[in-house]
Amino acid sequence: MEFTENILVVYLIIGCFCEIISKNGVVEAVHKVYPHLQSKTALTVKQLHRTGYHFQPPMNWINGPMYYNGIYHLFYQYNPKGAVWGNIVWAHSVSKDMVNWEALEPAIYPSESFDINGCWSGSATVLPENKPVIFYTGIDPNQYQVQNYAVPENLSDPYLRKWVKPADNPIVVADETMNKTAFRDPTTAWKIGGHWRMVVASRRKQRGMAYLYKSRDFRKWVKAKHPLHSVPNTGMFECADFFPVSLSGDTGLDNSAFGPNVKHVLKVSLDLTRYEYYTIGSYFPEARDKYVVGKGFVDGWNGLRFDFGNFYASKTFFDPSKNRRILWGWTNESDTAQDDVQKGWAGLQVMLLIDLYDNVLIL
Ligand SMILES: *[C@@H]1O[C@H](CO)[C@@H](O)[C@H](O)[C@H]1NC(C)=O
Numbered sequence: 001m002e003f004t005e006n007i008l009v010v011y012l013i014i015g016c017f018c019e020i021i022s023k024n025g026v027v028e029a030v031h032k033v034y035p036h037l038q039s040k041t042a043l044t045v046k047q048l049h050r051t052g053y054h055f056q057p058p059m060n061w062i063n064g065p066m067y068y069n070g071i072y073h074l075f076y077q078y079n080p081k082g083a084v085w086g087n088i089v090w091a092h093s094v095s096k097d098m099v100n101w102e103a104l105e106p107a108i109y110p111s112e113s114f115d116i117n118g119c120w121s122g123s124a125t126v127l128p129e130n131k132p133v134i135f136y137t138g139i140d141p142n143q144y145q146v147q148n149y150a151v152p153e154n155l156s157d158p159y160l161r162k163w164v165k166p167a168d169n170p171i172v173v174a175d176e177t178m179n180k181t182a183f184r185d186p187t188t189a190w191k192i193g194g195h196w197r198m199v200v201a202s203r204r205k206q207r208g209m210a211y212l213y214k215s216r217d218f219r220k221w222v223k224a225k226h227p228l229h230s231v232p233n234t235g236m237f238e239c240a241d242f243f244p245v246s247l248s249g250d251t252g253l254d255n256s257a258f259g260p261n262v263k264h265v266l267k268v269s270l271d272l273t274r275y276e277y278y279t280i281g282s283y284f285p286e287a288r289d290k291y292v293v294g295k296g297f298v299d300g301w302n303g304l305r306f307d308f309g310n311f312y313a314s315k316t317f318f319d320p321s322k323n324r325r326i327l328w329g330w331t332n333e334s335d336t337a338q339d340d341v342q343k344g345w346a347g348l349q350v351m352l353l354i355d356l357y358d359n360v361l362i363l
């Protein structure tokens with residue numbers, strides 16, 4: 001499709017993708033890596049079983065969703081060279097209706113020391129004055145996971161094709177008390193009072209950690225005294241998502257919304273189970289800047305899930321054109337790696353609308 005009209009609004013869709021930790025070439029995550037297949041390009045892409053409605057790239061591996069600003073931008077984790085996980089870049093597609101998509105060149109790919117071994121999941125935030133910023137996890141020369149940011153090269157380009165990585169990257173690195181190889185997937189930022197905040201997912205031994213970072217100017221980020229939340233015995237948190245929901249209306253809320261009729265949802269992807277868990281609770285930005293799980297909600301492996309099938313690494317974004325919050329997540333087909341290479345593609349994105357009625361999250 002072509003976009004010839006003036007585009008007034010742009011939404012930012014961002015993806016969380018989150019996989020694999022490779023340490024000295026040894027892969028430790030639950031998910032399998034196939035080094036001999038990851039750069040094997042399909043000669044033909046089989047159309048059988050491809051979807052008409054859900055988002056799929058033209059070929060090869062995909063995992064992870066997105067978010068963005070009149071145009072929906074889908075950024076997603078993508079292997080440009082093969083149909084299994086590897087060579088991960090931030091691919092980029094744009095759409096006006098989230099059904100018909102146009103593929104652009106990758107928005108972010110390894111190029112600097114702070115991301116030379118991979119450009120993994122993250123989020124987009126649209127700052128006041130309508131300026132989008134991407135946070136993403138870069139894998140550095142030590143295989144450490146560091147948090148970087150990127151900004152559009154030309155804000156007048158309605159497709160925001162090119163993104164630049166400013167020289168003051170990385171903006172957040174793990175300190176000595178933290179696990180440098182388990183620290184990833186920065187969230188969309190939110191602002192209450194004078195401070196911006198964001199969360200980075202991690203683990204401390206077997207405790208899932210949602211570390212909180214704060215900034216006044218969006219460049220200098222300082223770790224908060226307490227994590228936003230942590231849960232014992234869950235294993236690694238990935239792709240944390242933290243967003244407000246309204247108790248008094250059925251529209252979605254901007255990430256910075258806060259007040260007496262607002263509750264918060266914290267969703268985490270658990271690497272060990274490969275499912276998406278959420279709780280609804282209260283957020284106290286002033287006192288300890290902590291999230292407190294609501295009564296009756298269960299944290300961890302026995303908690304509520306977004307879905308019970310293959311559905312992982314989801315992210316939401318607020319769509320201000322329709323005042324709704326949309327959730328994207330990655331699903332796979334349960335094929336073998338050999339099948340994926342044969343058919344030339346793997347995985348797709350599914351989309352849900354989030355609504356809160358009487359304290360119940362309806363998906
Ligand atoms: C920025 O994008 C606009 C719209 O596409 C284009 O007219 C302009 O030439 C671009 N500027 C630069 C410096 O590339």
Ligand SMILES: *[C@@H]1O[C@H](CO)[C@@H](O)[C@H](O)[C@H]1NC(C)=O
Pocket residue numbers: 021028179180181182204205236
């Ligand atoms: C740090 O994280 C990595 C990857 O999840 C894990 O293999 C390692 O055991 C962790 N280190 C500690 C001290 O927990």
Ligand SMILES: *[C@@H]1O[C@H](CO)[C@@H](O)[C@H](O)[C@H]1NC(C)=O
Pocket residue numbers: 031032274310312332333334335
């Ligand atoms: C894809 O599906 C298979 C089979 O259901 C599942 O075991 C696997 O964990 C999924 N892949 C990932 C990367 O989650």
